[in-house]
Amino acid sequence: MPALDPHDLIDDDEIVFRRVSEKSGWYDAKSSRPVAWTAFKPNSNDHDGVSVWRAKYQSAADVAAIGARPGTRYFVLAIRVSQLRSAGAQIVPTPVSGAAGHASISSLRVDAYHESKDAVRALAERIANEIIEPVEGPFGPF
Amino acid sequence: MSADASSTFIASEPVSISPPTGAIDDAAELVSMAGREAWRKVVDCTLIEWGARPEQLAEAELIPPTRPAVQRAIQIAESFRESSAPPPMRVVPDGDGGIVMERWTETTMRSIEIDRDGCAELVMTRDARVIERIRL
Numbered sequence: 001m002p003a004l005d006p007h008d009l010i011d012d013d014e015i016v017f018r019r020v021s022e023k024s025g026w027y028d029a030k031s032s033r034p035v036a037w038t039a040f041k042p043n044s045n046d047h048d049g050v051s052v053w054r055a056k057y058q059s060a061a062d063v064a065a066i067g068a069r070p071g072t073r074y075f076v077l078a079i080r081v082s083q084l085r086s087a088g089a090q091i092v093p094t095p096v097s098g099a100a101g102h103a104s105i106s107s108l109r110v111d112a113y114h115e116s117k118d119a120v121r122a123l124a125e126r127i128a129n130e131i132i133e134p135v136e137g138p139f140g141p142f
Numbered sequence: 143m144s145a146d147a148s149s150t151f152i153a154s155e156p157v158s159i160s161p162p163t164g165a166i167d168d169a170a171e172l173v174s175m176a177g178r179e180a181w182r183k184v185v186d187c188t189l190i191e192w193g194a195r196p197e198q199l200a201e202a203e204l205i206p207p208t209r210p211a212v213q214r215a216i217q218i219a220e221s222f223r224e225s226s227a228p229p230p231m232r233v234v235p236d237g238d239g240g241i242v243m244e245r246w247t248e249t250t251m252r253s254i255e256i257d258r259d260g261c262a263e264l265v266m267t268r269d270a271r272v273i274e275r276i277r278l
Contacts, residue, residue, distance in 0.1 A: 021201050025234040033246060036234050043205050043238035051203065067202055110238075118272035125251070126270040 010091055012082035015055035015133065016103060017063045022073040022138055035077060035132050040124035042110040048094045049104035052079070057101025064139035066099055073140040078133035087126050180229035184243070185219050188233050192241075199235055208239040210260030215241045218254060218262060218278070230254075254278070 010016075018039060020026040026039040042050055053063045060076040068074065084091055084105065094104040105127075113120040189212055192199065196206035207215075215233075222229075230243040239258025244251055249269055256262045262278040 019203065021199075021204065023199055024201070024204055024237075025232065028232070031232065033232075033251075036232060036242075038234050038236050038242055041237050043203070045202075045205075069201065072201075118275065121265070122267065122271050125267060129270060 008093060010054065010081055010093060010103060012085065014081045015078050016052040016081060016084075016091065017055060017058065017060055018050070018052050018077040018079065019063050019066075020075050020077060021069075022075065027075040027077065027135060029135070033129060034135070035128040037121065037125035037128040039077065040105070040108055040127050042108045042113050042120070044110055046104075046108065046110045048109065049092075049106040050108040051094075052091070052103050052105060053099075054093075054101035054103055058099065060136040061139055064137060065142060068140060068142035071141045073138040075135050075137040076139065077135055079127065079131055080133055083131040084127065087123060087131060089123060089127065174226045177226060177229050178223050181219055181223035181227075184230065184233050185216055185223075189216050189219065189241070192235070204235060204237045205239045205258075207235050207241050208258045208260075211240045211256050211258055214256050214260035214262055215243065218256070219243070 020039050024039075026036040028034055028036075040050055053066070055078070058066070060078070063076050064074040081091060089105050089107045091103055092106050094102055096102045107123055108120060192207050193209060193212035193216075196208075196212075199206040228245060231245045233241065233243045236242045236255065236257070241256045242253050243256075244253040246252070251267045253265045253267075254262060255265055264274075264276045264278055265272060266274040
């Protein structure tokens with residue numbers, strides 16, 4: 001894993017991307033609530049939090065392609081960091097090998113969910129309903 | 143699933159029925175038929191498909207629904223269909239082996255959350271705050 005650059009803190013004015021597959025149904029442009037809160041519910045692998053990618057390092061199209069499954073299309077949800085923080089979410093860089101700009105919404109960790117389902121659910125729903133910037137895509141199929 | 147939980151879900155819907163006439167009775171029946179058909183599609187087109195081929199949903203961000211979750215979701219969907227409950231507005235994997243079925247208004251949301259073990263809860267939120275969570 002690349003070393004964390006202590007000077008590469010995430011600024012409030014940055015945008016981060018969250019990828020969702022078309023098959024998941026987590027984004028539906030025709031819905032009165034287009035983004036499902038489940039897009040931000042941590043799963044059992046989200047020990048550091050829900051994964052996002054920093055627009056400073058990756059375009060939306062790049063994010064869609066990272067580890068894409070063949071034949072799958074993806075939407076990319078854009079979120080402004082200042083709005084995430086205003087909602088009470090914490091976001092931290094979590095570098096990974098092979099691609100720059102990975103970060104995690106650390107308030108949405110799997111252990112936090114099991115400790116307080118209501119609080120994590122509320123935060124996920126608020127992010128989905130209120131603070132998504134324009135959605136990009138679909139990208140693919142890859 | 144308890145009858146109480148079912149009625150709680152139904153009660154969330156904005157029902158507005160004027161004094162009954164034949165035409166209104168017919169319209170209500172059509173609405174009920176449409177609801178049952180929508181529940182049938184949830185079972186036949188979504189849940190059974192996920193149960194048969196869960197791997198189609200697998201992603202780094204998404205652990206597909208487990209067999210117990212799918213079985214419980216089908217059981218709940220069929221129960222709600224039989225009670226003529228309004229159909230869900232969204233049925234999605236929860237990303238961790240479970241399934242979520244939900245309806246909402248502008249400020250409230252009622253979700254049936256089924257986890258990977260098949261345990262189900264009815265969750266109500268208002269303005270994105272959880273105000274009620276009932277084990278089904």
